[in-house]
Structure formats: C-alpha cells, structure tokens
Amino acid sequence: MGGDVPVNWDPQDDDDRMIVRQDDFVRYCDHLRKCESIAFDTEFVSEDCYRPDLCLIQVATAGGMALIDPKALDSVDLFWEVLTDGDHETVVHAGREELRFCLFATGRLPKRLFDVQIAAGFVGLEYPAAYRTLVHRLAHRDLAKEETRTNWRHRPLTDSQIAYALTDVEHLIPIRETLRKRLGKLGREAWAAQETDEWAQSVRAAELHEPWRRVGGSATLSSKGLAIVREVWQWREETARRRDCPARRVLRDDLIIELAKRATPNLAKIRSLRGLERGDLKRHLEEIATRIQNVLAADKSTWPEPHRSTSAGPPLNLLIQFLQTALGCLCRDRKIAPGIVATSQDLRDFVAHRLGLGDRADASQISLLQGWRRELVVEPLDRLLAGEWSIGVENPVADQPLRLVSFGTPAEERIELDE
Known part of the structure; x- marks a missing residue:
C-alpha cells in the first residue's frame, strides 16, 4: 500500500x-x-x-x-x-x-x-x-x-x-x-x-x-428459566468483576441452568443441588435465592422470549449427512470451504423450512436463504431435495472421489459445476 x-x-x-x-x-x-x-x-x-x-x-x-x-x-x-x-x-x-x-x-x-x-x-x-x-x-x-x-x-x-x-x-x-x-x-x-x-x-x-444467552444449555429453557439465567448470570458477572477472576470460576454454566430448571428460591432446595457445596459458594446462596425470588415476583412481561427452535428431530439425521456430503462436493467444485458455508444445524434449519417440518423459523432467519449463501447453495440443495440431483462416484481412488450428478443420467452427462 x-x-x-x-x-x-x-x-x-x-x-x-x-x-x-x-x-x-x-x-x-x-x-x-x-x-x-x-x-x-x-x-x-x-x-x-x-x-x-x-x-x-x-x-x-x-x-x-x-x-x-x-x-x-x-x-x-x-x-x-x-x-x-x-x-x-x-x-x-x-x-x-x-x-x-x-x-x-x-x-x-x-x-x-x-x-x-x-x-x-x-x-x-x-x-x-x-x-x-x-x-x-x-x-x-x-x-x-x-x-x-x-x-x-x-x-x-x-x-x-x-x-x-x-x-x-x-x-x-x-x-x-x-x-x-x-x-x-x-x-x-x-x-x-x-x-x-x-x-x-x-x-x-x-x-x-x-451476552447471558451464551450460557450453555439455555436455548431450550422457557421464559421463566431464561429470566432466572439472566439474573443469576448478572450476579455471577458482578462477583467475578469484583474478584477479577473468570466468571465460570464463580459459578459454572451447568449450575446456572440447573437453578433455572428448578426455579425455586427455597434455600434448602438450592443447597441440595450438587456442586453448590463449595465453601465460597455457600456464603452466597442466600443472595442467589433472593435473585431468583426477584425474578419470580417480577411482571412476566419482563421475562425474555425464548429463541424459536427449528429442529425437526432425529428423522432428518440421515438426510442431513447426505446433504453435508453433497455440499462438500459443491464447495470443492466452487472453490470455497464447506465450513464457511454451512453447519449441520444450518442445513437442518433449511430442510425443516423447505419441507414444512417442525417449528419453522421465518425465511429471514434461515442463514442459507440470505446473501451470498442463497446465491451459492439454494438451487443445488433444492434440486437434491427434489431428487433431481444426487451424488456419484467420479474416481474411486481419487482424494475427492465424489461428484454431484443429475439423477439417473450416464456418467458422460454429469453436471459440470465449475465456475
């Protein structure tokens, strides 16, 4: 420059x-x-x-x-x-x-x-x-x-x-x-x-x-559970900042989730939770109980909304594996890394939306329907789901033996995807 x-x-x-x-x-x-x-x-x-x-x-x-x-x-x-x-x-x-x-x-x-x-x-x-x-x-x-x-x-x-x-x-x-x-x-x-x-x-x-939504295991919780996670997470952050130590050293994520699932300010029930018997935590259990009580007493309109789940469940697993393999073939031909294009969850969300399965998210929330990803993969994925395209063996002994092919056509008519 x-x-x-x-x-x-x-x-x-x-x-x-x-x-x-x-x-x-x-x-x-x-x-x-x-x-x-x-x-x-x-x-x-x-x-x-x-x-x-x-x-x-x-x-x-x-x-x-x-x-x-x-x-x-x-x-x-x-x-x-x-x-x-x-x-x-x-x-x-x-x-x-x-x-x-x-x-x-x-x-x-x-x-x-x-x-x-x-x-x-x-x-x-x-x-x-x-x-x-x-x-x-x-x-x-x-x-x-x-x-x-x-x-x-x-x-x-x-x-x-x-x-x-x-x-x-x-x-x-x-x-x-x-x-x-x-x-x-x-x-x-x-x-x-x-x-x-x-x-x-x-x-x-x-x-x-x-940032409290990054607590592992919170994605499946109800509004009440999320409100408790948010409040206990805030207490943990304040404590960690005061001590200048990693937040998870104050209270582990899995314990925050368990407190949210139990959703009780009862001190005896909180003390019975395995993992809270540590000496430095025992001194703070009353404070944690008070935080939970505050959540339960608050107007429910202040509780956070859960993120919608777009998972359609185990029946899609085999299909998602197939599409991941097909995506790898497509990305190899288009000279782009599969890892930057889509995760397995991205594919699952796309399939659930396309097939009308499960609790579907709006199209604007499906990453594969946005921007450059839409341009790159939507047509191939739709053709694969429609049975118009499949995966064929190009060269059994090659480093990359597979290739996308038009379903049921002879090898000489295989789809050319190179740019």
Missing part, C-alpha cells in the same frame, strides 16, 4: 522495536493514523482474570513492525482509538479477541476489517485455517512453535519471545494481498466483505447484547 510512510518515532535503541515509553507510543500512534493498512495481533492471559490481561500488541504496516508493551505504558487506549477511527484497513487473523479488546476500550469496531482466516475460506482453503497453515500455504514459510505456551506477563521478554511475536504479524499484509487477488479472480470480494462484517457484528452482539 503506497500511502504508508516509514515509522516516525525514535526509540533509544534503533534495533529495539519494543515500544515501552509513553512518548514513543504517542508518536507511533500518530504514524498509524497515516497508514492505509494496519495489521495487528495480541498476546494475552485469560485463565485467571475476569477480562483477558493484555500483555503485548504486535503491529505491522507497510512501514515496518513494532511491539507495543502495555505492561510498560501508562495506557494503550490511544491505540484502540486510532484503530477504530479513520478509514484505514485493519487486518487480523481469527480476530475475535482483538475485536473484543476494541470493544472493551472504545465500544466500537474497526470500520474496514479484513480477516485472512475468513477470506481464505472463500478461495477454497480450509476453514477455519490456523495462521501457521496460511503462512505455509500462501507465504511458503514454516513458523516456529516454541513460544505457543509462553508466559507473556513475564518481563523482560526474551529475544525468542520477541521474534515469535513479530512473526504473528509479519505475514499478515502479504497474505492479505494474495487473498485479495484470489478473491478478485473468483469475484468474491463482496462475499468476503459481507461475511466479515456479519461476523464482526456477531462479536459485538455477543459482548453487548444479551
């Missing part, structure tokens, strides 16, 4: 790319404001704290690479402000945690996001592909594994840690360029951009809109 300029900051040691002084950090952020593309990654520790403990920010631009040390600086808020302001492109790999840091600091997301993991799925590479895999496939380099379990809180960082951290961003912009060219040849820039935007918005929603 020709608009980038050399890094305009002057550390004490010309060979030291670690930014550990606040004035250097401010100058570096001024440089970033002038860049057309900013690639970044983070190193953090999350197993013993409420929110991930940010230990290092790795950044790459056309002007070079740098490491920002949050442990040495007063604040790195300016970096997140720069990242979420302006019209530069932000490049990441599997950047969920990186987006969460943006949201924690600013409540906003970068405006132009390019996730190389998502883009790789749209050009026929595996999805989700590890960074090492993409570097090997697209940059023809093999990355070291030595520091994958390193303690990023420890200072000073070793030369090996610094080198490892830099490789995490060194190839992001070149890989982005390669993927962009391939997307252009396939005419899929808009598809990748749409998927990236929807993915980023899902990260935002998970953090800012009803």
Whole structure:
C-alpha cells in the first residue's frame, strides 16, 4: 500500500522495536493514523482474570513492525482509538479477541476489517485455517512453535519471545494481498466483505447484547428459566468483576441452568443441588435465592422470549449427512470451504423450512436463504431435495472421489459445476 510512510518515532535503541515509553507510543500512534493498512495481533492471559490481561500488541504496516508493551505504558487506549477511527484497513487473523479488546476500550469496531482466516475460506482453503497453515500455504514459510505456551506477563521478554511475536504479524499484509487477488479472480470480494462484517457484528452482539444467552444449555429453557439465567448470570458477572477472576470460576454454566430448571428460591432446595457445596459458594446462596425470588415476583412481561427452535428431530439425521456430503462436493467444485458455508444445524434449519417440518423459523432467519449463501447453495440443495440431483462416484481412488450428478443420467452427462 503506497500511502504508508516509514515509522516516525525514535526509540533509544534503533534495533529495539519494543515500544515501552509513553512518548514513543504517542508518536507511533500518530504514524498509524497515516497508514492505509494496519495489521495487528495480541498476546494475552485469560485463565485467571475476569477480562483477558493484555500483555503485548504486535503491529505491522507497510512501514515496518513494532511491539507495543502495555505492561510498560501508562495506557494503550490511544491505540484502540486510532484503530477504530479513520478509514484505514485493519487486518487480523481469527480476530475475535482483538475485536473484543476494541470493544472493551472504545465500544466500537474497526470500520474496514479484513480477516485472512475468513477470506481464505472463500478461495477454497480450509476453514477455519490456523495462521501457521496460511503462512505455509500462501507465504511458503514454516513458523516456529516454541513460544505457543509462553508466559507473556513475564518481563523482560526474551529475544525468542520477541521474534515469535513479530512473526504473528509479519505475514499478515502479504497474505492479505494474495487473498485479495484470489478473491478478485473468483469475484468474491463482496462475499468476503459481507461475511466479515456479519461476523464482526456477531462479536459485538455477543459482548453487548444479551451476552447471558451464551450460557450453555439455555436455548431450550422457557421464559421463566431464561429470566432466572439472566439474573443469576448478572450476579455471577458482578462477583467475578469484583474478584477479577473468570466468571465460570464463580459459578459454572451447568449450575446456572440447573437453578433455572428448578426455579425455586427455597434455600434448602438450592443447597441440595450438587456442586453448590463449595465453601465460597455457600456464603452466597442466600443472595442467589433472593435473585431468583426477584425474578419470580417480577411482571412476566419482563421475562425474555425464548429463541424459536427449528429442529425437526432425529428423522432428518440421515438426510442431513447426505446433504453435508453433497455440499462438500459443491464447495470443492466452487472453490470455497464447506465450513464457511454451512453447519449441520444450518442445513437442518433449511430442510425443516423447505419441507414444512417442525417449528419453522421465518425465511429471514434461515442463514442459507440470505446473501451470498442463497446465491451459492439454494438451487443445488433444492434440486437434491427434489431428487433431481444426487451424488456419484467420479474416481474411486481419487482424494475427492465424489461428484454431484443429475439423477439417473450416464456418467458422460454429469453436471459440470465449475465456475
């Protein structure tokens, strides 16, 4: 990207790319404001704290690479402000945690996001592909594994840690360029951009809109049960934030679900629940009981609505397996990763809707009926469901022996699906 300029900051040691002084950090952020593309990654520790403990920010631009040390600086808020302001492109790999840091600091997301993991799925590479895999496939380099379990809180960082951290961003912009060219040849820039935007918005929603719905096992609960989950989850979050520890260390998800199913503020019944006998939890059972009582006493109109289930049950299992295999054939021919197109639940929802089975969702809620997915798969899936297409053996000894065929036609008349 020709608009980038050399890094305009002057550390004490010309060979030291670690930014550990606040004035250097401010100058570096001024440089970033002038860049057309900013690639970044983070190193953090999350197993013993409420929110991930940010230990290092790795950044790459056309002007070079740098490491920002949050442990040495007063604040790195300016970096997140720069990242979420302006019209530069932000490049990441599997950047969920990186987006969460943006949201924690600013409540906003970068405006132009390019996730190389998502883009790789749209050009026929595996999805989700590890960074090492993409570097090997697209940059023809093999990355070291030595520091994958390193303690990023420890200072000073070793030369090996610094080198490892830099490789995490060194190839992001070149890989982005390669993927962009391939997307252009396939005419899929808009598809990748749409998927990236929807993915980023899902990260935002998970953090800012009803995050309590992520409690495992809550999807099948009634409104009353969901209201209890929401209230107990809120208590857990407040407690975890106060202690600065992971929320699930305060109270496991399965125990929240069991409390919701029992739906009682009776302290004796709550104490009888296996898993709540832990000493530190015992001190809070009365508070939990009060929270549940508050839910039961509240107006039912304040209880959350359950998400509609679109599952049509076990009878579809064999059909879904067949369609997954057929989808794999289609995706191979169209040079797109099956994993980015549909999950088994997506297929189940689609079939239930098409066949009028079960508690069907509205068409707008069926992922395979939206956007680029509709364009790619609806006609083939409809033909498969109608019995017009099937799966045939192309070459029994090939790596990919199967191919979609028109039902009952000879091999020489098999459907050509290549773009």
